[in-house]
Amino acid sequence: MNIAITGLGAISACGSNIKETLQSFSLIQRNAHPVTLFKSDLKCPVFQVKDQKIYDPGAMRTLNLSLKAVEEAVSQAVIHDFSGYRVGVCIGTTVASQLNDIDFYSIYRKKGEANLDSVDKFLKGNLAERIADNLNIRTNLLCTIVNACSSGTDAIGVGLSWLRNNYCDIVIAGGADELNRVPLDGFGSLGIVSDNLCAPFDRNRAGLNLGEGAGILILEREDFARKRGIAPELFLKGYGLNADAYHLTAPRPDGSGLKNAIIRALKEADIGLEKIDFVNAHGTATRDNDKVEGKTLKEVFGEKLRFLSTKGFTGHTLGAAGALEAVFTCLGLREGWIPASPGFENEDSEIGISPTKERTETKGKYALSTSLAFGGNNSCLVISRN
Amino acid sequence: MYIAGLGIIFSGGRGIISFEEALENRNPNPSSLSKKVSTQVLIDKIVLKEARRADDFTKMAVLAANDAFVDSGLNQEAKKSLGVIVATAFGPHVTTFRFLDDILTYGDKGVSPTLFSHSVHNAAASYIASNLESRGPTLTLTQFKNSFYQAIIIAQCWLKEKRCENVLIGGLDQLGKEMEYILNLKAKEIMPQEGSAFFLATENKDLNKYCSVSIDVAKTNQLFDTTVNSFDLVKSVLLAKNDKAKTNKIISF
Numbered sequence A: 001m002n003i004a005i006t007g008l009g010a011i012s013a014c015g016s017n018i019k020e021t022l023q024s025f026s027l028i029q030r031n032a033h034p035v036t037l038f039k040s041d042l043k044c045p046v047f048q049v050k051d052q053k054i055y056d057p058g059a060m061r062t063l064n065l066s067l068k069a070v071e072e073a074v075s076q077a078v079i080h081d082f083s084g085y086r087v088g089v090c091i092g093t094t095v096a097s098q099l100n101d102i103d104f105y106s107i108y109r110k111k112g113e114a115n116l117d118s119v120d121k122f123l124k125g126n127l128a129e130r131i132a133d134n135l136n137i138r139t140n141l142l143c144t145i146v147n148a149c150s151s152g153t154d155a156i157g158v159g160l161s162w163l164r165n166n167y168c169d170i171v172i173a174g175g176a177d178e179l180n181r182v183p184l185d186g187f188g189s190l191g192i193v194s195d196n197l198c199a200p201f202d203r204n205r206a207g208l209n210l211g212e213g214a215g216i217l218i219l220e221r222e223d224f225a226r227k228r229g230i231a232p233e234l235f236l237k238g239y240g241l242n243a244d245a246y247h248l249t250a251p252r253p254d255g256s257g258l259k260n261a262i263i264r265a266l267k268e269a270d271i272g273l274e275k276i277d278f279v280n281a282h283g284t285a286t287r288d289n290d291k292v293e294g295k296t297l298k299e300v301f302g303e304k305l306r307f308l309s310t311k312g313f314t315g316h317t318l319g320a321a322g323a324l325e326a327v328f329t330c331l332g333l334r335e336g337w338i339p340a341s342p343g344f345e346n347e348d349s350e351i352g353i354s355p356t357k358e359r360t361e362t363k364g365k366y367a368l369s370t371s372l373a374f375g376g377n378n379s380c381l382v383i384s385r386n
Numbered sequence B: 001m002y003i004a005g006l007g008i009i010f011s012g013g014r015g016i017i018s019f020e021e022a023l024e025n026r027n028p029n030p031s032s033l034s035k036k037v038s039t040q041v042l043i044d045k046i047v048l049k050e051a052r053r054a055d056d057f058t059k060m061a062v063l064a065a066n067d068a069f070v071d072s073g074l075n076q077e078a079k080k081s082l083g084v085i086v087a088t089a090f091g092p093h094v095t096t097f098r099f100l101d102d103i104l105t106y107g108d109k110g111v112s113p114t115l116f117s118h119s120v121h122n123a124a125a126s127y128i129a130s131n132l133e134s135r136g137p138t139l140t141l142t143q144f145k146n147s148f149y150q151a152i153i154i155a156q157c158w159l160k161e162k163r164c165e166n167v168l169i170g171g172l173d174q175l176g177k178e179m180e181y182i183l184n185l186k187a188k189e190i191m192p193q194e195g196s197a198f199f200l201a202t203e204n205k206d207l208n209k210y211c212s213v214s215i216d217v218a219k220t221n222q223l224f225d226t227t228v229n230s231f232d233l234v235k236s237v238l239l240a241k242n243d244k245a246k247t248n249k250i251i252s253f
Helices: A018-027 A061-076 A102-111 A117-123 A127-134 A148-164 A181-189 A222-227 A256-269 A287-301 A318-335 B016-024 B056-072 B093-106 B113-118 B123-132 B147-160 B177-186 B217-221 B230-242
Strands: A003-012 A087-092 A142-145 A170-177 A213-221 A234-243 A276-280 A366-373 A377-385 B002-010 B083-088 B138-142 B166-173 B195-202 B212-214 B250-252
Touching: A003 A018, A003 A061, A003 A148, A003 A222, A003 A318, A018 A318, A061 A127, A061 A170, A061 A213, A087 A127, A087 A148, A087 A318, A102 A117, A102 B093, A102 B177, A117 B177, A127 A142, A142 A148, A142 B147, A148 A170, A148 A213, A148 A234, A148 A318, A148 A366, A148 A377, A148 B147, A170 A318, A181 B093, A181 B113, A213 A222, A213 A318, A234 A256, A234 A318, A234 B138, A256 A287, A256 A366, A256 A377, A276 A287, A276 A318, A287 A366, A318 A366, A318 A377, B002 B016, B002 B056, B002 B212, B002 B230, B016 B230, B056 B093, B056 B123, B056 B166, B056 B195, B083 B123, B083 B147, B093 B113, B093 B177, B123 B138, B123 B166, B138 B147, B147 B166, B147 B195, B166 B230, B195 B230
Parallel strands: A087 A142, A087 A170, A276 A366, B083 B138, B083 B166, B212 B250
Antiparallel strands: A003 A213, A003 A234, A142 B138, A170 A213, A234 A377, A366 A377, B002 B195, B166 B195
16 A cells, blocks of 8 residues: 655744745755743754744644644645545644643742643643644544654654554644753753754764754555545655663664664565665764764665755754654655755764765655654654655 | 553552452442552562662553563563553653753753653653563653543554554553642543553454454544543453453453
8 A cells, every 4th residue: 555645844943834945955054043932041052943923822832833834734735625534643742742831830839829821732732633623624543642852753654554554544744843941951951962053973063953843744545645636756655663672861872773663664665775765864963863873874774875964954853853854855855856964074983974965966766764762762764756 | 452461550559450459349440549659559679670760650651561561471572572652641740840840940051861851751661661671663642631542543553564463552641739730720520540551462362361452443533532541441351351241352442
């Protein structure tokens, strides 16, 4: 059963839609600045979305980011009305799942009570439910995935499973997250936030920059899309998910969890690894992630592999990252080129391979997007074009 | 899919026997005896060796998941490819609030990395995988009402797609005082409790110890009340197992 990707939507610091994103990729624009959404003693750069459209003034920022990307993806898929379709909505996130409202809590801990208006944003903010509500979709296939930084990838993987099992005809899948003081402080406490612009896979990389955004894919069975009059160009061919069972915050040093996930995704796609034209890597620019991921990619695909990290354009968007990077992987296949990996200058001898340093033409039919996450999750997607 | 093992942590204690005793005491809802799980229940130096510094949210998950695996009688080899799906409404919010305490007390630069890493929703699933040395797929999901229902659907998919041969499906929630305060004001109709229930599910009929569970996904196209509580499912599974009159023991949603 072929699962088609018929719509793409993306919003991040490198663009509020696909067109702007491609322009930023082409010009290697890096829109990072000190955070202005909240006060912070941390002066590191972040990748903050500008001029965000507000769909629901009472909603969390993450939901508004999601709705922007959903609007673009649904429009691209030429769906005007979901009624009559069997639809599932599966969205990954981290921030939107947590009640980390400092304003509420600071009052509550002082007085033992507090106004709950701000808590409503959380209680009414489950992403899958709210996106379905917004589109008047009536379904019980609603799932919000919280697998840390691989959430977006895993949400797309769950959507793939729903379709393959014929539980629905169309899935709105992806991920979203907003910049928030809690994860910024948390990553800072772990010593993995860079004071400068991030430099994925670079010898001198010094940590990540946080970002925000949303990436959405419209998935549907190919036959269903064709019945709607759509001729799909892109397909979701495989998904792999494997645990490290090693450490809460550090990847397994031998990379075997990631390797297993890659093997599974390739097997599902029914292709050999030589078919993969490029890999959109997780590439956060932390010492540990890039070392393990880079070494594993080299071990699996060899030193001639073309790969990139787009974190230098978007920052690490956490629950959105895997979904945004799945969208970027689709764009690489569809547009016939992938961008440079901003921030990378010098190869790390411990990794032994280098990501793209400039715009690079792509001619192959298959690409891989990888995600590694807190908790030892390793997830990847194989995407193909006609 | 068949239920091969059960594990439960609830306000009345740990394990199936405790739960059945509570049921036999004719308490319609055993966990209504108390809202909280006793800290004494969460002491197990062997099972929680790797999770000894983890929060109670994670400890409840690791113990119930471990017990479900042990109850299934699966061998050590089966651990390696075990799938894990954790469903929760509110995640480790108690730890999140402790982390907010750090921010408010010590500022952005004075927070605890340990609290932060344990405040992430999938920390519990990570510890389950480490404890069982499982390298299979591991997923955490959250919905306020029907997260456990969604977990069962995904488990069905994983087994059919052979992502794993066996999968632990768990429902898990903690009840901190802040959440209790919020729910008392915002959701008076529900009686919040904490606990954790895990099911070892498999397609292998030979491993069936209790009954089979299935979700008719065709119904997902007609909105219905999908609230499937993991504790209620434990109760149903135990009743199905003990009902001698029933030969075809299937719980369908």
